[in-house]
Amino acid sequence: MEDLLLLAQASASTTFIQTLIKALALGSVYIMMGLGFVIIFKGTQVLNFAASALSMAGAMFMSILIADGGIPFLPFDNPLAPGDGETAGIPLWLLTIAITMVLAALFGLVIERLAIRPMIGQPLFAMAVITLGVEIAIRPFNIDATALEGRSLGVPWGAESWSLGDALVPKSYVAAIIMALIAGAIVIVFYRSRFGVAMRAVAFDQEAAMAQGINVARVFQIAWALGVALAALAGIAYGMAPFPPGGSVSQEIHPVLAFRVLPVIVLGGLDSVLGVLFGGFAIALAEVFAGQYLSQYGSTLGPGYSTIVPYVVMLIVLVVRPFGLFGTPEIRRV
Amino acid sequence: MAYRRPLLRTAYEQDAAILPTWFQRVAFFLLVFTFGLAALGAPFLSGIPSFFLGNTWINPITNMLPLGIAALGFMILVGVTGQVSIGHAFFMGVGAYVAVSLGGTGDGGWKACVPFHDEVGLLETAGQCGMGLPMWIWLPAAGIGATLMGILVSPAAVKVRGLYLAIATIGLIFIGLHLGRMLPEYAGDFESGRKWPKLQFKFWQEETPLVDMTSDGKWFGLIHLTEEQKQFFFLFTLLLIFGVITKNIVRSRTGRALQAIRDRDIAAEVMGVPEFKYKLIGFAISSFYAGIGGALFASYNGRVAPIQWSLFLSVDFIAILLIGGAGTIAGTMLGLIFVELTPEVVKKFTEWLGDQVGGGGLVGWFADVLLTQGPGDFGPISLTPAAPGWPMSVFLWNFVIFGVLIVVFMIFEPQGLYGIWVRIRNYWKGWPFSY
Structure with a gap:
């Protein structure tokens, strides 16, 4: 509410800057989530509908580690956790994120072993x-x-923000953008590596890849570990203060996060990393700018109309280009 | 007599018959009669412990029947046409809203039925749309409304294939949820919904309905039935009718065209089956079923919130199809019973376990381990419904069981329950040969 009042008083250019930053930050969350999708899809040809739950579980791990001072699944205390009533310093917080991502990756490995591996070679x-x-x-x-x-x-940093002229730039938004840039860079480097090539080979043809001596099971493991870790990172980034007003893992927004990212990966194409980078920002810009600049029609469009802007964009894109903007068209043979 | 080979057909009539073998005929009629008699509480069946009697079982079973109609439509789309859609709940919602705007009682009059009729900011005060028309109008209209919506989206849906189609239809679900929030004059309050028209036949808007299904009493001057039994029989009859229609669609020219498209769309087109036309027909038929099913589901439940038409309802249908066995009516019905009644069984089982706590013996010990009684006890199931925190309520555990069942069936029995039945049948029919 305060946010809205501030925006209402602000001048046009200030509003524009704040909206832009918000869109970039939301796009960053979408990109982290979308990269998780694409890595899993590219490596294993699985469209991971479980991403919402996995990402929220990852954020829960983080919450257990840092807010409860416990360790997920184990009855021990977390020795690194800050004491009661204290907040962690930035280095400790970042370290906890790293630990959380490792835990999420292990969780992804368990899921992969139990549910996905028995299905290798089954229909999409x-x-x-x-x-x-x-x-x-x-x-x-x-x-x-x-x-x-x-x-x-x-x-x-809680809900603090920097001021840029009149515009308020929440620290969390900047942090989300930086996280996404790092994640994107790592994924791109990873794809250029020897292992990334193996991954693409497996995606292209599992049997042929196996015949070339590529360990398909290992590719599945790495793809799931990395994908789930990225989903957890997105879940954490989406739990920082201005996204949900209180700054928490929330029952309102986290359970549908991955379903909101589906338009992003459709826009970019299910198997394109560059497509995710483009689609994430494009969808977030459409969503946030529609939310800001169409708000005078809010009562006609309905409360929360901005959340369905991505789906409308997605449907239009699918009619024009059924495989997204950067996706590989399926070759159809009789 | 030669060995009865499974799937051996000696005449074309057998291939086209609704129930091709004598066994299927006998089994079908036995099943229908058992259901009917059990619902009546026939004396010679009362030895079967009050299975349908009273309110404990007849309600979940009746609730399952409208979903069965929608599931048949989903079977036609996914199992027969091969178009994987996750948007089925959206079409159910469309049907339900059409039904409630035509048949419901509204305080907004005709004006409320025109969307965006008021200036900005007045939607909350606009009143609800409802014309109070009888069921013979709103029920077909629900199907037709959903069909029109299906035809509206099918140009997009036909162009998109595979996983992209699944994702696009997920988009439909979220757009539908938003419409439910945005148009309260049709959908009612987002949290609590509104009242749906009752299940009763009227000629027009007279006081006493021709056939009443909302109170106990005599039906057609013949037989005394309770409200639940009347609704059960009405919906059961509808489900049977739709089952026969489905079978007729599948075994006719249209059904063969749909199956050709499922098996290879380009090959079908080469053989002279127009892909666009039949995919559109597939979407239209399945949306019609969904609309009818949605209207009846909402009407039976009396009050449905817009949030009901969510992704999870669609996932229910996917689970019904996969657990039952894709592409067959019998499989769909098996899946329906399994998916919709398992939560009820689990709930009843937990209640029963709750009575066994401290009873000693193996059962008592089991109950002690599973259930939490008070603080300090770490059983996984909590008997108090809404309390958050570790011992989870049966309601939430049911979701876990549901998800695990989907995974387990996909891994170990991709053909579903129907596949298990086919294996057993082939074993007996083919004996002493292995197939």
């Missing part, structure tokens, strides 16, 4: 449905654990 849709099952099975634990009020992520 069967794999996608498996992940839907995983989503439904994990989701109740997240919902139960967040209760109604959400759980803190112990963000060191």
Whole structure:
């Protein structure tokens, strides 16, 4: 509410800057999530519908580590956690993010071993449905654990912001953008590496890749570990203060995060890293700018209309280009 | 007599028959009669412990029937036409909203039924749209409305294939949820919904309905039934009718064209089956079923919130299809029973376990381990419904079980329950040969 009042008083250019920063930050969250999708899809040909639940579980791990001072799944205390009532310093917080991502990657490995590996070679849709099952099975634990009020992520800067002229730039938004840039750079470098080539070979033809001596099971493992870790990172970034007003893992927004990212990966094409980078910013710009500049029609468009802007964009793109802007068209043979 | 080979057909009539073998005929009619008699509480069946009697089982079973109609439509789209859609709940919602605007009681009059009729900011006070028309109008209209919506989106849906189609239809779900929030004059309050028209036949808007399904009493001057039994019979009959229609669609020219498209769309087109036309027909038929199913589901439940038409309802149908066995009516029905009644069984089982706590013996010990009684006890299941925190409620555990079931079925039995049945059948029919 305060945010809205501030925006209402601000001048046009200030509003524009704040909207732009918000769009870039939201786009960064979408990009982190989308990269998780694309890595898993490229490596294993699985569209990971479980990404929402996995990302929220990752954010929950973070919350358990830093806010509860415990360790997920284990009855020990976290020796690194700050004491009661204190917030962690920035280095400690970043270290905890790294630990969380490792935990999320391990979690991804477990899921991959139990649910995905037995399905190697099955049709695409069967794999996608498996992940839907995983989503439904994990989701109740997240919902139960967040209760109604959400759980803190112990963000060191809370809801503070820098001021840029008249415009307020929340520190969390800048942090999200930096996180996404780092994640994007790592993924791109990873794709140029020997292993990235193996991954693309497996995506192209699993049997032929196997015949060339590529360890397909290893590719599946790495893809899932990396994909789930990125999803967890997106979940954490999306839990920083201005995204949900209180700054927490929230029952309102986290359970549908991945479904909001689907338009991003469709716009870019399911198997294109560059497509995600483009689609993430494009969709977020459309969503946030529509939310800001069409708000005088808000009562006609309905409350929260900006959240469906991505889907409308997605449907239009699909009619024009059925495989997204950067996706590989399916070659159809009789 | 030669061995009865499974799937051996000796005449074309057998291939086209609704129930090709004598066994299927007998089994079908036995099943229908058992359901009917059990719902009536026939005396000679009362030995079967009050399975349908009272309110405990007949409600979940009746609730499952409208979903069965929608599931048949989903089967036609996904199982027969091969178009994987996750937007089925959206079309159910469309049907339900058409039904409630035509048949519901609204305080907004005709004006409320025109969207965006007021200036900015007045939607909350606009009143609700409802014309109070009888069921013979709103029920077909629900199907037709959903069909029109299906035809509207199908140009996009036909062009997109595979996983992209699944994702695009997820988009439909979210757009539908938003419409539900944005148009309260149709959908009612987003959290609590509104009242749907009752299940009763009227000629027009007279006081006493021709056939009443909302109170106990005599039906057609013949037989005394309770409200639940009446609704069960009405919906059960509708489900049977739609089952027969489905079978007829599948075995006719249209059905063969749809299956040709499922098996290879380009090859179908080469053989003279127009792809666009039949994909559109597939979407239209499935949306019609969804609309009818959605209207009946909402109407049976009385009050449905817009949030009901969510992704999870669609996932229910995917689970029904996959657990049952894709592409067959019998499989769809098996999946329906399994998916919709498992939560009820789990709930009843937990309640029963709750009575066994401290009872000693193996069962008592089991109940002690599983259930949490008070603080300091770490059983995974909490008996108090809404309390957040570790011991989870049965409601949430049911979701976990549901998700795990989907995974387990996909991994171990991709052909579903129907596939298990086919294996058993082939074993007996082919004996002593292995196939």
